[in-house]
Every structure is written in C-alpha cells, then in structure tokens.
Amino acid sequence: MAKHRLLALFLAGSLLLAGCWDRHEIDHLAFVLAWGVDQPRSGDELQITGVVARPAVLAGMERGGLMGGGGEKPYYLVKNRSKALNLALAGIVDFTPNQVDLFQVSAIILGEDYARNGVRQMVDFTLRSQEGRPTTYLFVTKGKAADFLAKASPKLKSSPAQALSGLMEATEGPFTAFPVQAYQFAKALLTEGKDPVVPVVEIRGKAAPENQEGVGPTGNSTDAQEIRITGLAVFRKDRLQGTLEGAQARGVLWGLGKKLRRFTIESPRQGETTISNITLKKRLAADVRDPQHLRLTLAVTAKGTVADWPRLKDRFDRHLKEELEKAMAAKIEREIRDSLKKVQKEWRSDVFGFGENLSRHHPQVWRRLKDNWPQVYAGLEVNIVVKPELATTQFGK
Amino acid sequence: MQEQFHHTNDLVTRQFTIGAGLVGAAILYIDGMAGKDVIGMQCIQPLTEHPDRITGNSLTEIESAIFVSNTKKYHEIPRIVQALLSGDAVLLVDQVPTGLILDVKGWETREITEATAETAVRGPREAFVETIRVNTSLVRRKITNANLVFEAFNLGKITRTTVMLAYIKGVAPPELYREVRQRLEQTELDAVLESSYIEEVIDDNPLSPFPSFRYSERPDTVAGHLLEGGVAILVDGTPEVLMAPITLNSLMQTSEDYYYRYPIAFLLRLVRWVALFFGLSVPALYAAVTSFHQELIPTPLLLKIAAGRHGVPYPAFVEILIMEGAFEILREAALRMPRPMGQAISIVGVLVIGDAAVRGGVVSPLIIIIVGLTNISLLAIPNYNLANAIRVWRFILLFLAGPFGMVGLAIGWLWLLTDLASMKSFGVPFLKPFAPFRGEAWQDVFLRFPWWSKTRTAARTQREAHLKRYIGKAVDRVRRNDDG
Numbered sequence: 059m060a061k062h063r064l065l066a067l068f069l070a071g072s073l074l075l076a077g078c079w080d081r082h083e084i085d086h087l088a089f090v091l092a093w094g095v096d097q098p099r100s101g102d103e104l105q106i107t108g109v110v111a112r113p114a115v116l117a118g119m120e121r122g123g124l125m126g127g128g129g130e131k132p133y134y135l136v137k138n139r140s141k142a143l144n145l146a147l148a149g150i151v152d153f154t155p156n157q158v159d160l161f162q163v164s165a166i167i168l169g170e171d172y173a174r175n176g177v178r179q180m181v182d183f184t185l186r187s188q189e190g191r192p193t194t195y196l197f198v199t200k201g202k203a204a205d206f207l208a209k210a211s212p213k214l215k216s217s218p219a220q221a222l223s224g225l226m227e228a229t230e231g232p233f234t235a236f237p238v239q240a241y242q243f244a245k246a247l248l249t250e251g252k253d254p255v256v257p258v259v260e261i262r263g264k265a266a267p268e269n270q271e272g273v274g275p276t277g278n279s280t281d282a283q284e285i286r287i288t289g290l291a292v293f294r295k296d297r298l299q300g301t302l303e304g305a306q307a308r309g310v311l312w313g314l315g316k317k318l319r320r321f322t323i324e325s326p327r328q329g330e331t332t333i334s335n336i337t338l339k340k341r342l343a344a345d346v347r348d349p350q351h352l353r354l355t356l357a358v359t360a361k362g363t364v365a366d367w368p369r370l371k372d373r374f375d376r377h378l379k380e381e382l383e384k385a386m387a388a389k390i391e392r393e394i395r396d397s398l399k400k401v402q403k404e405w406r407s408d409v410f411g412f413g414e415n416l417s418r419h420h421p422q423v424w425r426r427l428k429d430n431w432p433q434v435y436a437g438l439e440v441n442i443v444v445k446p447e448l449a450t451t452q453f454g455k
Numbered sequence: 456m457q458e459q460f461h462h463t464n465d466l467v468t469r470q471f472t473i474g475a476g477l478v479g480a481a482i483l484y485i486d487g488m489a490g491k492d493v494i495g496m497q498c499i500q501p502l503t504e505h506p507d508r509i510t511g512n513s514l515t516e517i518e519s520a521i522f523v524s525n526t527k528k529y530h531e532i533p534r535i536v537q538a539l540l541s542g543d544a545v546l547l548v549d550q551v552p553t554g555l556i557l558d559v560k561g562w563e564t565r566e567i568t569e570a571t572a573e574t575a576v577r578g579p580r581e582a583f584v585e586t587i588r589v590n591t592s593l594v595r596r597k598i599t600n601a602n603l604v605f606e607a608f609n610l611g612k613i614t615r616t617t618v619m620l621a622y623i624k625g626v627a628p629p630e631l632y633r634e635v636r637q638r639l640e641q642t643e644l645d646a647v648l649e650s651s652y653i654e655e656v657i658d659d660n661p662l663s664p665f666p667s668f669r670y671s672e673r674p675d676t677v678a679g680h681l682l683e684g685g686v687a688i689l690v691d692g693t694p695e696v697l698m699a700p701i702t703l704n705s706l707m708q709t710s711e712d713y714y715y716r717y718p719i720a721f722l723l724r725l726v727r728w729v730a731l732f733f734g735l736s737v738p739a740l741y742a743a744v745t746s747f748h749q750e751l752i753p754t755p756l757l758l759k760i761a762a763g764r765h766g767v768p769y770p771a772f773v774e775i776l777i778m779e780g781a782f783e784i785l786r787e788a789a790l791r792m793p794r795p796m797g798q799a800i801s802i803v804g805v806l807v808i809g810d811a812a813v814r815g816g817v818v819s820p821l822i823i824i825i826v827g828l829t830n831i832s833l834l835a836i837p838n839y840n841l842a843n844a845i846r847v848w849r850f851i852l853l854f855l856a857g858p859f860g861m862v863g864l865a866i867g868w869l870w871l872l873t874d875l876a877s878m879k880s881f882g883v884p885f886l887k888p889f890a891p892f893r894g895e896a897w898q899d900v901f902l903r904f905p906w907w908s909k910t911r912t913a914a915r916t917q918r919e920a921h922l923k924r925y926i927g928k929a930v931d932r933v934r935r936n937d938d939g
Binding site: 069072073080081082083084085087089091111113114116117159161162164216219220 | 745746747749750754755757758759760761762763764765766767770771855858859860862863866869
C-alpha cells in the first residue's frame with residue numbers, strides 16, 4: 059500500500075514538470091518562421107533578421123481574398139544585433155509584445171559575408187539549443203540576408219519562409235541545387251574529409267513597377283521578381299568558399315549522386331534532346347599503390363529516360379541509343395570536371411568526400427595525409443568514369 | 456380477502472353459485488390486470504350455464520369444468536395474494552380451504568414496435584416491450600432450442616418485480632449463471648423499477664463510470680450474446696435487457712456488424728474506434744498542444760489556429776470548458792424539455808451559442824469544430840453507457856491537460872488504462888482480448904472474419920474454452936474469499 063502511495067505521489071509530482079507556469083497561449087506567441095544572419099566582418103556583431111508571422115493579417119487576407127488584403131504583409135521583419143547568436147535571437151523578444159517562439163523556423167538564410175566568416179555558431183545553435191531544429195533548411199544568399207528578406211515578396215506563399223521550404227519540397231525541385239537541412243550540413247561538417255554545400259537563394263527578375271494603377275497580380279511573367287534557387291554554395295569546413303551556378307552547380311549534383319528531373323544533351327544527329335528522371339549512383343575509389351601519386355576515381359552511373367524526340371523517325375534507330383548515351387556521358391563528365399576545377403583546385407573543398415572514402419578504406423594513408431588534406435587533395439588527379447543507361451522501350455530492337 | 460387489500464378499489468369480487476348444489480363461490484381479480492372476457496367466458500359461464508351438469512362438490516371437478524388452460528391450487532393466503540397481484544384470478548369455493556388460481560393475465564400492453572434507440576439499416580426491426588412474457592417469447596423465437604432456459608426471480612421487497620435470468624445450457628459456462636443467480640438472490644432492494652436497479656446492485660465495479668453490463672432493446676443482440684456464452688437478465692417493466700459478461704470490445708460492437716458484408720463491417724468498426732479516441736481525447740489534446748506544445752503543430756495549421764484565436768480573451772482550456780459546458784447544457788435541455796420545443800432550442804443552440812460566439816470573438820472557430828466533432832463522435836459509440844463513461848473521462852482528461860499539458864494528458868491516459876485493465880465483468884477482464892492478449896480473438900475486434908473462415912470457427916471454440924476457464928478461476932477466488 060505504501061508502495062502504491064509513493065507511486066501515486068511520484069506521478070502527481072511529475073505533473074509539476076509542466077505546470078500552469080509553462081503555459082503559453084498560442085495568441086501570446088510571436089512565431090519566427092525564418093531568420094537570416096549577417097556579419098560584415100569577422101568579429102563584428104551578428105545582425106539577426108527574423109521573419110515574424112502576423113496570423114491576424116493572414117486571416118484578414120484570406121477573408122478578403124489573397125490579393126486584396128489592404129497591402130499589409132502577413133509577416134514583418136524584426137532586427138537585432140549581438141555578439142552571440144543565441145543572445146541576438148533571444149533579444150528579438152524586446153521588439154515584440156508576444157513571447158518569441160523559434161520552434162516553427164523552417165529556413166535559415168546565411169548572408170554571404172557571414173558564411174565566409176564561418177557558420178559554427180549557427181550549426182551549434184540549430185543542433186544543441188532546445189529551440190533549434192535540426193530539420194531546418196539552410197540557404198546562402200549573395201549579399202546580405204537582411205536585404206534578401208526585405209526584398210522577398212512571394213506571390214503564392216504567405217511568407218518567405220514558406221516560399222523557401224516550398225521550393226525545397228516541390229517534387230520538380232530546382233535544377234541546380236538540392237535541399238540541405240541543418241543536420242545534413244552538420245554531418246558533412248563533422249565528417250573528416252568531407253565539406254558541406256548549401257543551396258544559394260537570390261531574388262531575381264525585374265521589380266514590379268511602382269505606383270501601378272490598381273494593385274493587380276504581377277507574378278505572371280517569368281522574369282517577375284521572385285525568390286529563386288540559383289546554385290550551390292561550397293564550404294570548406296564551416297567557411298564559405300564560393301558559389302556555383304548552372305552547369306557547374308550541376309557538376310556537384312552529379313558527383314554527389316543526387317536526382318535530377320531533366321537536363322539537355324546535344325548529339326550530332328538528334329541535336330538537342332531532353333533527358334528526364336535522371337537517377338544517379340556514385341562510387342568513390344582511391345588508388346594508393348603508389349603513395350606519392352594517389353589517384354582518385356569518381357564513378358557515376360546515370361539512368362534516365364529520353365523525354366523528347368526532335369526527329370521522330372530516328373527513334374527506331376538502334377544506334378541512336380548508344381549515341382545518346384555517349385553524348386550524355388560526355389556531358390556529365392565535362393560538367394563534373396568543370397565544377398572540380400573550381401571546387402577542388404581553387405577552393406580546395408572536398409564536397410564529394412574523397413577524404414572520407416580514403417579514411418574508410420585506407421586508414422593508414424589517411425592518417426598520414428589528414429593534417430594537410432586540403433592541400434594534398436587540391437593537387438590530386440581525379441579520374442571520372444560515367445556509365446550512362448538510357449532505359450526506354452522507345453528504341454525498338 | 457378484502458381485508459388483505461385494505462378494500463382497494465381495483466380488487467373485484469364476483470360471487471355466484473355453482474351447480475345444482477348451489478355451492479357458493481367467488482372469483483377475485485384485480486381490475487385491469489386480469490382479462491375480464493376470459494373470466495366471464497371461460498370460468499363463470501361454464502360453471503353457471505348448466506347447473507344440472509355440475510355438482511360443485513369438489514375443486515377437482517370445478518377445475519376440469521372450466522376452460523382456463525393454466526391453473527394452480529394454493530391454500531396459503533400470501534401466495535394467493537401474490538397471484539392476484541400478478542394478474543391471475545382466484546376462485547374460492549365455499550367450504551373448500553384451497554383457492555384455485557386461474558392464469559387469466561390480460562392487461563393492456565404496448566405493441567412490439569421498431570427499435571428507436573438502436574436503429575439498424577439491415578436486420579430485424581422489432582424491439583423489446585415492457586412486458587417480460589413478450590420479451591421472453593421474442594428471445595425464444597430467435598433461439599428455438601430447448602437448452603434456452605429462463606429462471607424467474609421476484610425481486611424488490613415492495614414491488615415484487617419479476618426478473619428472469621436467461622442462458623443457454625451447454626453454451627454458457629455453469630459457473631457464470633450460478634454466480635449471477637447467486638447475486639440475484641442476494642439482492643436486497645425495496646423496488647425494481649428499471650433494469651438499472653439490478654445492474655447497480657450486482658455490479659462488479661461499482662465505483663467506475665464504465666458499465667459492467669451491456670443493455671439492448673434488440674432481441675437479435677441479446678440472442679447473439681446468449682449464443683456467445685453470456686447470460687441475459689430480463690426485468691419486467693423494462694424494455695431493455697441486460698447482458699453480461701462484457702468487454703470493452705463487445706460494447707463497441709453492434710449486431711448489425713454481423714449483417715453486413717465483412718469488409719464493410721471492418722470499416723464501420725474502425726470508424727467507431729476512431730470515434731472513441733476522438734470523443735475521449737480531442738479537446739484535451741487541443742488544450743495541451745495549443746497551450747504548451749506549439750512546436751508539435753505544422754506551421755500552416757499553427758498560423759491558422761493563431762489567427763482564429765486572435766483577440767479571444769480566454770486561454771484555450773477555459774474556452775473549451777465554456778463550449779463543452781454549453782453543449783452539455785444544451786444536450787441535457789434537449790433531453791428534458793417537452794418535445795415541441797426542440798426546434799426552438801436547437802436554433803438557439805446553433806445560432807446563439809455557436810455562430811454569435813465566434814462572430815463576437817469570444818471563442819475561436821476551431822473550438823466549435825472540436826466540440827462538434829467530439830460530441831458527434833460520442834454518438835457513434837453504439838453503447839450509450841459507454842459513451843457516457845467516455846464523456847466523464849473526457850472531462851477528467853481535459854482538466855489534466857489544461858493546466859499540465861501533455862504530461863497531464865499522458866498521466867490521464869495511464870490512469871484510464873490502468874482503471875480499465877483492473878476491471879472485470881463476471882470474471883472476464885474488461886480489456887480482453889487486448890490485455891490479456893488473445894490473438895485468436897482479434898478476429899472479432901477491429902476485423903470481423905467471415906463466418907465461413909475456418910480459423911474463426913476454430914477460434915470460437917477456443918474462445919469459449921478461455922471464457923470458461925476465466926470465469927471458473929474468478930468464481931473460485933470469490934468463493935475462497937467468502938469462506939475465509
């Protein structure tokens with residue numbers, strides 16, 4: 059009986075863990091949906107820009123139709139500065155009458171200058187702080203994150219945060235980047251012999267003309283001002299080295315074995331052909347027989363489907379498949395080589411994880427090299443092997 | 456005899472003489488309970504019509520002269536009184552110390568009508584009525600088998616209500632009906648006006664809001680229960696029949712489940728279990744999550760809730776309490792008020808409480824959805840007693856979740872589960888077949904395996920064996936406790 063009483067007391071006592079004093083009504087909270095961070099020079103104060111949701115405006119907009127909401131945005135920006143990231147974030151509370159809630163943060167935008175100075179604090183916060191979420195999407199923007207957030211005005215989503223996570227979750231996905239969540243970034247950062255990459259986000263396109271008569275939708279043309287994913291930002295350790303765009307960014311995508319929705323190849327007979335649904339498999343290898351001349355190999359298997367046929371009658375040509383495969387392999391190899399020129403030679407960033415591969419399969423060699431791996435790696439020769447597979451029944455026999 | 460009844464107005468005494476010997480006789484009955492036509496045509500007429508054919512010397516002669524099919528002879532006054540009270544007529548003959556009881560019961564009864572509380576789309580329509588004899592015949596018509604037994608008891612010191620215990624010999628475990636019989640005999644009640652009187656005094660778990668009996672107004676449900684090895688208790692004057700033993704699972708089933716095609720029955724049962732969870736926990740979950748654990752809500756939904764709550768003066772917990780309270784009052788009012796006022800009440804309920812409260816910003820729109828959803832969910836639970844127990848627990852959980860968040864809710868759930876797990880109904884654990892786990896019985900929990908499935912037939916025999924063993928053990932334990 060005493061035992062039961064003790065148990066009941068224990069259970070009742072555990073209720074006090076979360077008592078009334080921990081209660082925050084939902085309307086007394088300020089939800090930060092995304093935040094950006096800038097730091098002009100290393101050692102400067104960090105400048106935080108938080109995107110805080112305004113649910114009441116959101117509700118009003120919906121009642122009056124998405125466009126006719128009186129011009130008020132359903133979010134507003136709050137700025138704060140401090141040496142320490144968590145202090146800067148916590149300090150937002152001084153600017154809002156509601157208690158700040160960081161649990162709903164879905165995107166963190168790193169200003170270019172801050173990223174160059176090192177993002178260790180940010181990684182630490184997202185992984186270790188109670189309020190940080192390891193699944194938050196990371197972005198690097200060219201210029202200042204504050205400017206990006208100020209200029210961003212998504213047409214379909216109610217805030218930049220939702221627009222960004224929408225871009226990352228869309229099935230079509232961007233052609234030159236892939237989603238990176240905080241934990242993935244940290245994993246690459248903490249793995250010896252591997253460096254992280256992060257998608258680059260920018261505002262591109264013409265600004266909507268000011269003083270337009272009547273507030274009408276402006277997002278119809280492709281060059282309207284909108285948030286775009288433009289490429290990949292390459293890091294070495296926690297410092298940004300540079301950004302890649304277009305084919306060069308795609309080179310990194312190939313090498314990392316990500317998926318790609320579609321891309322275009324050129325072949326002598328077909329001209330431009332689109333290959334869609336490309337799935338990739340990559341394999342790394344290192345030849346350590348000659349310790350003075352390490353040879354690295356990046357083998358990529360690319361499977362895809364031919365999406366369009368500029369010249370229809372050729373589709374029954376049995377040699378065409380080989381021709382297209384050859385063209386695809388050549389293009390993939392060229393693009394990987396192109397991006398390696400920047401990533402490996404110039405930035406000495408091991409985004410593909412050659413070092414990690416070496417440490418697993420040849421630990422003795424790795425132990426010898428790891429202290430100045432970036433320098434060693436930059437001087438190594440990479441052998442690229444691409445195995446294309448166009449799986450389709452459209453070729454006939 | 457009139458003395459015994461304090462000269463009550465409805466006791467009728469008809470005096471006449473029998474046969475050539477002009478033997479004095481009197482027939483007594485209670486007006487309205489005995490069939491007057493039957494007494495006149497079948498008792499008095501044969502005895503008085505041809506005075507020359509009958510002597511009237513012995514009771515046996517008289518008995519064979521009348522046309523009433525069921526007669527008994529009593530000489531104790533109390534037994535005669537009892538017979539009179541239950542609607543029989545008594546024939547008293549001059550100089551004979553024995554009264555002849557004539558079974559001429561014939562009071563006004565309600566017709567057998569369609570079931571109103573437990574409606575069915577497919578299946579028999581008939582429902583029990585207030586007359587116990589009609590009810591036993593309804594069950595008997597479903598189970599045309601000599602092994603179906605009805606045992607009669609007269610319970611209630613003042614009311615002397617007829618109560619019948621029904622079971623199928625050879626199907627129901629003997630320990631079970633012996634136990635129920637014993638409990639019925641031990642009851643000390645003044646009155647039995649409804650079956651719930653019996654239910655309460657022979658209850659296994661008198662402190663729990665959960666029922667120990669299942670009741671039904673449908674003869675097919677009762678027959679199904681008897682065929683599964685249970686017992687039924689019929690009470691005179693009550694159109695519902697009690698059934699025991701029960702489990703949570705059996706409370707969630709309807710007889711209709713067995714009339715539909717089995718894949719459809721599966722879907723319906725699943726819907727019911729989901730409704731059980733909704734009716735129990737949704738308000739508490741809402742209060743806990745919106746006030747303590749905002750990080751659990753997806754961002755778009757969170758912003759919606761926040762927008763809806765903009766300007767609402769009360770915390771979510773109080774908000775729910777207000778609306779749940781309002782709903783309970785409306786519900787109770789709708790049950791108690793005179794029927795023609797129903798429409799007025801529902802208009803006030805829907806428009807004033809619902810719409811105006813939201814428009815006025817006193818409560819958020821989501822609360823209306825939640826209160827509506829929970830209460831509709833409770834209506835999907837087939838057993839009204841169970842639904843009421845869930846209603847009680849919903850408030851307990853809400854009071855734990857409101858101030859203590861998820862921790863409170865978790866403790867509430869634990870409390871509920873331990874309570875349920877410790878309950879037994881006539882030796883059968885309430886949570887069977889979940890705990891104790893009986894894999895083979897799961898064929899009739901969420902799923903309903905078709906009748907033709909061989910595993911099911913095998914499982915049924917196994918289940919019966921289990922049932923017998925459980926009840927046997929429990930009864931043994933009770934006996935040992937009684938002895939020691």
